[in-house]
Amino acid sequence: PLVLGIETSCDETGVGLVRGETLLFDAIASSVDEHARFGGVVPEVASRAHLEAMVPTIERACREAGVTLRDVDAVAVTSGPGLAGALMVGVASAKALALALGVPLHGVNHLASHVAVDIVEHGPLPEPTLAMLVSGGHSSLLLVPDVTHDVRSLGSTIDDAAGEAFDKVARVLGLPFPGGPHIDRAAREGSVTIDFPRGLTTGRDMERHRFDFSFSGLKTAVARWVQAKEAAGEAVPLADVAASFQEAVTDVLTRKAILACREHGVGHLQIGGGVAANSRLRAMAQERCDAAGIELRVPRPGLCTDNGAMVAALGAQMVLKGRPPSNLAIPADSSMPVTQVSA
Numbered sequence: 001p002l003v004l005g006i007e008t009s010c011d012e013t014g015v016g017l018v019r020g021e022t023l024l025f026d027a028i029a030s031s032v033d034e035h036a037r038f039g040g041v042v043p044e045v046a047s048r049a050h051l052e053a054m055v056p057t058i059e060r061a062c063r064e065a066g067v068t069l070r071d072v073d074a075v076a077v078t079s080g081p082g083l084a085g086a087l088m089v090g091v092a093s094a095k096a097l098a099l100a101l102g103v104p105l106h107g108v109n110h111l112a113s114h115v116a117v118d119i120v121e122h123g124p125l126p127e128p129t130l131a132m133l134v135s136g137g138h139s140s141l142l143l144v145p146d147v148t149h150d151v152r153s154l155g156s157t158i159d160d161a162a163g164e165a166f167d168k169v170a171r172v173l174g175l176p177f178p179g180g181p182h183i184d185r186a187a188r189e190g191s192v193t194i195d196f197p198r199g200l201t202t203g204r205d206m207e208r209h210r211f212d213f214s215f216s217g218l219k220t221a222v223a224r225w226v227q228a229k230e231a232a233g234e235a236v237p238l239a240d241v242a243a244s245f246q247e248a249v250t251d252v253l254t255r256k257a258i259l260a261c262r263e264h265g266v267g268h269l270q271i272g273g274g275v276a277a278n279s280r281l282r283a284m285a286q287e288r289c290d291a292a293g294i295e296l297r298v299p300r301p302g303l304c305t306d307n308g309a310m311v312a313a314l315g316a317q318m319v320l321k322g323r324p325p326s327n328l329a330i331p332a333d334s335s336m337p338v339t340q341v342s343a
């Protein structure tokens with residue numbers, strides 16, 4: 001089946017076209033530049049940008065993929081979670097398209113889509129797969145029996161998401177929003193010279209929060225360290241701070257992900273979400289998975305951050321596995337739980 005996927009949960013208007021398990025084209029329009037000066041995504045600005053970008057992005061995706069809308073067999077859309085107004089633009093567009101074309105609509109979870117996109121990159125996901133979702137708003141370890149069924153969350157962040165920590169630390173270091181890619185780049189010029197805290201990895205914390213994460217203490221530790229340097233009138237070694245912070249995040253993430261694989265007898269780890277684009281996380285996960293005999297699957301960086309291909313990829317799985325389509329009355333669900341795959 002040819003599935004058109006629409007993503008508008010945050011600031012990227014994404015339209016992807018997937019045929020079965022093959023990505024035909026992924027078109028993205030981002031309003032990130034309009035938000036940068038506010039240091040975060042402004043919901044009203046994002047919704048308006050989605051409205052303006054929607055039709056041109058759909059047209060570009062079809063043109064580049066060499067298909068027409070009449071060829072589309074199903075429409076998939078992010079129904080949640082995300083910014084309510086932004087989601088509404090995508091959901092309304094998808095409903096209109098499904099109705100006009102007379103094809104089924106699949107409202108899917110943005111977070112499950114971050115996992116499902118790996119299928120168009122590396123083929124069918126082994127069942128079960130342990131997925132580590134690390135993005136701007138979430139950080140969870142998920143046991144995925146099959147991407148079209150509800151997942152089981154083994155643990156998640158108890159405070160900030162991993163991407164949020166990257167963005168906040170970037171702000172402390174005076175780097176632009178969104179900070180993840182800037183920290184990644186800065187860290188390449190530095191060395192791991194500072195031993196920042198690894199939250200929830202020892203003693204009773206580890207017992208009580210075996211597969212949970214905490215990044216807010218780490219962010220505070222970095223801010224304090226930088227303030228102390230500044231107060232002493234010393235130069236802040238930006239690249240070393242970035243490298244040391246990044247090392248702490250990736251150490252905790254990879255350690256807990258591999259432990260979860262071991263304890264649940266799962267031989268495959270998939271990493272998805274914007275933070276999965278991080279070069280150090282990818283390298284460390286590969287080293288540690290190789291050592292543990294676990295197969296690692298991470299999509300190319302451009303498919304880790306928000307895009308329409310991920311939504312089309314999950315939609316195509318819903319069609320291939322014969323899952324019932326969504327009702328045309330589905331709402332945009334800004335707080336859709338991470339465990340719920342479809343609407």
Ligand code: ATP
Binds near residue numbers: 162180276305
């Ligand atoms: P969610 O998926 O939880 O709804 P989101 O859609 O806003 O959140 P994504 O687009 O999946 O998030 O990821 C964006 C996050 O990924 C931002 O916090 C950004 O800083 C981070 N990120 C992007 N590239 C990198 C990188 N190379 N290194 C670290 N973090 C990165």
Ligand code: MG
Binds near residue numbers: 306
């Ligand atoms: Mg974004």
Ligand code: FE
Binds near residue numbers: 114135305
């Ligand atoms: Fe996302």
